[in-house]
Amino acid sequence: MTSHQFELSESPQDAISAVKFASSSPKLLVASWDKHVYLYDASEGDSARILQKYEHRAPVLDLCFGKDDQEAFTVGVDWDVRRVDLTTGEQTVLSSHDAGANAVVYDPAHDMVISGGWDSTLHIHLRSQPDHVPNTIQLPSKAFSISLTATKVVVAMATRAVHIYELDALATAAAQSSQPSPNLLEVEPWQTRESSLKFMTRAVSCMSNDAGYASSSIEGRVAVEWFDPSSESQARKYAFKCHRQTVDSVDVVYPVNALSFHPKHGTFASGGGDGVVALWDGVAKRRIRQYQKYPASIAALDFSKDGRYLAVAVSSGFEDGQEDIEGSVVKVFIRELSDSEAKGKVLK
Amino acid sequence: MGGKKRKNFPTVEDELGKPWCYYCERDFTDMLNLIRHQKAKHFKCERCGRRLNTAGGLSVHMNQVHKEQLHFVENALENRKGLEVEIFGMEGIPDDIKQAHQQRVLQNFYQAEADRRQNTGNPPPGQGGPQKEPRRKPTVEELKKRLAEHRVKRANAPVSAPPASNSPGVPGQFQYGQPQSQQPYGQPQFGGAPSVQYPGAPFNGQGPPASLPAPPPGVRVVSNPPDGSGPGTSIDDLIADAARKATVAKALADDPERKPKKDTKAIKLIYSDNETSPEEKRAMLPRYAFSRA
Numbered sequence: 001m002t003s004h005q006f007e008l009s010e011s012p013q014d015a016i017s018a019v020k021f022a023s024s025s026p027k028l029l030v031a032s033w034d035k036h037v038y039l040y041d042a043s044e045g046d047s048a049r050i051l052q053k054y055e056h057r058a059p060v061l062d063l064c065f066g067k068d069d070q071e072a073f074t075v076g077v078d079w080d081v082r083r084v085d086l087t088t089g090e091q092t093v094l095s096s097h098d099a100g101a102n103a104v105v106y107d108p109a110h111d112m113v114i115s116g117g118w119d120s121t122l123h124i125h126l127r128s129q130p131d132h133v134p135n136t137i138q139l140p141s142k143a144f145s146i147s148l149t150a151t152k153v154v155v156a157m158a159t160r161a162v163h164i165y166e167l168d169a170l171a172t173a174a175a176q177s178s179q180p181s182p183n184l185l186e187v188e189p190w191q192t193r194e195s196s197l198k199f200m201t202r203a204v205s206c207m208s209n210d211a212g213y214a215s216s217s218i219e220g221r222v223a224v225e226w227f228d229p230s231s232e233s234q235a236r237k238y239a240f241k242c243h244r245q246t247v248d249s250v251d252v253v254y255p256v257n258a259l260s261f262h263p264k265h266g267t268f269a270s271g272g273g274d275g276v277v278a279l280w281d282g283v284a285k286r287r288i289r290q291y292q293k294y295p296a297s298i299a300a301l302d303f304s305k306d307g308r309y310l311a312v313a314v315s316s317g318f319e320d321g322q323e324d325i326e327g328s329v330v331k332v333f334i335r336e337l338s339d340s341e342a343k344g345k346v347l348k
Numbered sequence: 349m350g351g352k353k354r355k356n357f358p359t360v361e362d363e364l365g366k367p368w369c370y371y372c373e374r375d376f377t378d379m380l381n382l383i384r385h386q387k388a389k390h391f392k393c394e395r396c397g398r399r400l401n402t403a404g405g406l407s408v409h410m411n412q413v414h415k416e417q418l419h420f421v422e423n424a425l426e427n428r429k430g431l432e433v434e435i436f437g438m439e440g441i442p443d444d445i446k447q448a449h450q451q452r453v454l455q456n457f458y459q460a461e462a463d464r465r466q467n468t469g470n471p472p473p474g475q476g477g478p479q480k481e482p483r484r485k486p487t488v489e490e491l492k493k494r495l496a497e498h499r500v501k502r503a504n505a506p507v508s509a510p511p512a513s514n515s516p517g518v519p520g521q522f523q524y525g526q527p528q529s530q531q532p533y534g535q536p537q538f539g540g541a542p543s544v545q546y547p548g549a550p551f552n553g554q555g556p557p558a559s560l561p562a563p564p565p566g567v568r569v570v571s572n573p574p575d576g577s578g579p580g581t582s583i584d585d586l587i588a589d590a591a592r593k594a595t596v597a598k599a600l601a602d603d604p605e606r607k608p609k610k611d612t613k614a615i616k617l618i619y620s621d622n623e624t625s626p627e628e629k630r631a632m633l634p635r636y637a638f639s640r641a
Contacts, residue, residue: 058638
C-alpha cells in the first residue's frame with residue numbers, strides 16, 4: 001500500500017547530497033553535486049515547483065536553513081561555508097575549511113552555525129555577533145555527519161569517533177574567544193564516544209526529544225543510543241541490521257546513507273544504498289513499514305518540521321566498482337504521510 | 349504413560365487441516381481467526397483504518413474513497429504482494445502454492461516428530477507397540493556400570509543440566525534437561541519448496557532465516573522409523589546423546605552472537621572502504637575537481 005507521493009519536477013542534474021525542509025513553511029532545499037542549491041515549494045503536492053536555483057562554484061555537500069526561511073548555509077567541495085540569502089541569491093563566505101566541508105547545522109537557540117569538514121575541524125560561527133571571528137575546533141578525525149538537538153550537537157567522524165558537545169558550552173566558549181583567525185578553541189566534548197558500529201559511520205541523526213541519537217554505517221546497520229551516561233540508559237543501546245539482501249546465498253550489504261527522526265512521533269526513517277526507505281520505532285524496536293524500492297540509492301532523507309512530509313533524495317550512489325556514474329537517476333520524492341503512518345506501536 | 353502420550357501433540361492431519369494465510373504463511377487455529385488476521389494485516393486501509401474483505405476490495409476502496417492506487421498488499425511476503433490473486437481466507441490460493449505449503453507443513457511436522465522422538469527416546473507408534481519386548485530388567489552389574497558412566501558424564505556435562513534423579517515416572521530413562529528448543533511447528537519455515545524464494549525478505553536483519561535451516565548441530569534426524577531396533581536402543585547411547593546435546597545447547601547459549609545457524613554466510617559489502625567516505629572519493633573525480641585559486 002502506498003501513501004501519497006509525488007516527484008519534484010526539475011530535479012538536479014547530478015547526485016544529491018542533502019535535502020532539508022524549512023522550519024515554518026513547506027519549502028525544501030536540495031543540495032547537489034551539480035554545483036547548485038535548489039529551493040522548492042513542496043506545499044502544493046503534485047504541483048510542487050522549483051522556486052529558485054543558487055549556483056555555487058563547486059559541488060555542494062550539505063546545507064541547512066538559517067534563522068528563518070530566507071537564509072541558508074551551505075558547505076561544499078570548495079572548502080567554503082557560505083550564507084545564502086534565499087530572497088536575493090546573495091552569497092557570503094563565512095569561513096573556509098582546509099579541505100572539503102561536508103556538514104553544516106544551524107542552532108536557532110544561540111543563532112550559531114556549526115560546520116564540519118574533511119580537515120578534521122569544526123567551525124563555529126556566532127551569527128548574533130557580526131564581528132565574531134569564526135572559531136576552529138580540532139577534531140580527532142574527519143567530520144562525516146553532524147546532527148543537533150535543542151541542547152546538544154553530535155559529530156560523527158571517521159575512525160568511528162563520536163563527539164557530543166553541549167550547545168550552551170560551545171556558544172559561551174566561542175563568544176569568549178576572540179583571537180585572530182583561525183581563532184582556535186579548546187572545548188572538551190561533553191561526551192566522547194566510539195561508534196557502536198564496527199564500520200565507518202555514514203549518518204547520524206538526533207531524536208527530536210533530545211534523549212539520544214541514531215547512527216548508521218556502511219555495513220547495513222543502524223545503532224540507537226541515549227545521551228544519558230547512566231548505566232541503565234547505556235544498557236538500552238542497541239544496533240540492528242537493515243538494508244541487506246540475500247542474493248544467491250550471499251548477503252549483499254548496503255550502506256545506510258541517511259537517517260531522519262520524525263519530529264513528533266519519535267520514530268525514524270533510514271535510507272540505504274539498496275534504494276529502500278524504512279520507518280522504525282526505535283523504542284519498541286520495531287519496523288513500522290518499508291516503502292517500495294526507489295529506482296536508485298537513497299542519498300538523503302528529511303522529515304518536514306510538522307511531520308507531514310518525508311523528502312526522499314534518490315541518486316545513484318558511489319559504490320565499489322561503480323566509480324563514475326554519469327547520466328544516472330537523480331530524483332526527489334515528497335511523500336505525504338497519513339496521520340498514523342509514522343507512528344510507533346503503542347506499548348501495552 | 350502410554351495412554352496420553354500423543355495427546356499434547358497435533359497429528360499430521362491437524363497440522364495439514366489448519367487454515368493459513370496466503371500472504372504471510374502464518375497458520376491459524378480456525379478460519380475465523382484467519383479472516384480476522386487478513387482483514388487486520390493485509391486488507392486494512394492505511395488511510396482510514398477500514399478493513400476490507402479482499403485485496404481487490406481494498407484497491408477499489410482506496411481508489412474511490414481516497415483517490416489513491418493500491419500497488420501491493422501490506423505485510424505480505426515479497427513474492428506474495430501481488431494484487432492479481434483474489435484471496436479470501438483459504439479461497440483463491442493457487443494450487444502450486446498450496447502444495448508447496450503442504451509440503452512444508454509435512455516436512456516441519458516430521459522434523460518436529462523426529463526431534464521429539466530423539467529427545468524422548470520413544471519409539472515411533474506402531475513400531476514399538478505390539479512387538480515391544482517388556483523392558484528388560486538390567487542386571488546389578490549393568491546398573492553399576494551405567495551409574496559409573498553416568499557419573500562421569502555428569503561430571504563432564506555443563507552445570508546447567510539439571511540432575512536426572514527427579515524424574516520419577518520414567519524409570520531407567522534419564523531426562524537431561526531440555527536440549528535446545530526446537531522451532532515449534534506453528535512457525536512457518538520458508539524457502540523449503542523449490543519454487544519459493546523471498547528475495548527481500550522483510551526484516552532480513554532480524555527476521556526468520558530465509559532458507560529451511562539444517563537440523564541444529566547435535567541432532568540426529570531420524571527420518572524413518574528404525575527397523576525394529578527402536579526399543580533396543582541402548583540407554584547409554586541416549587544418555588550420551590542427551591549430554592552431548594546439553595553441551596551443544598550450552599555452547600549455543602554462550603555464543604554472544606546468538607546465531608546458531610548460517611553464520612558462515614558470505615557477505616558482500618556494497619561500499620567497503622572503511623577509511624574514506626563515498627563523498628570524498630567522488631570529490632576526487634576530475635569533473636568535480638576544484639582548485640582554490
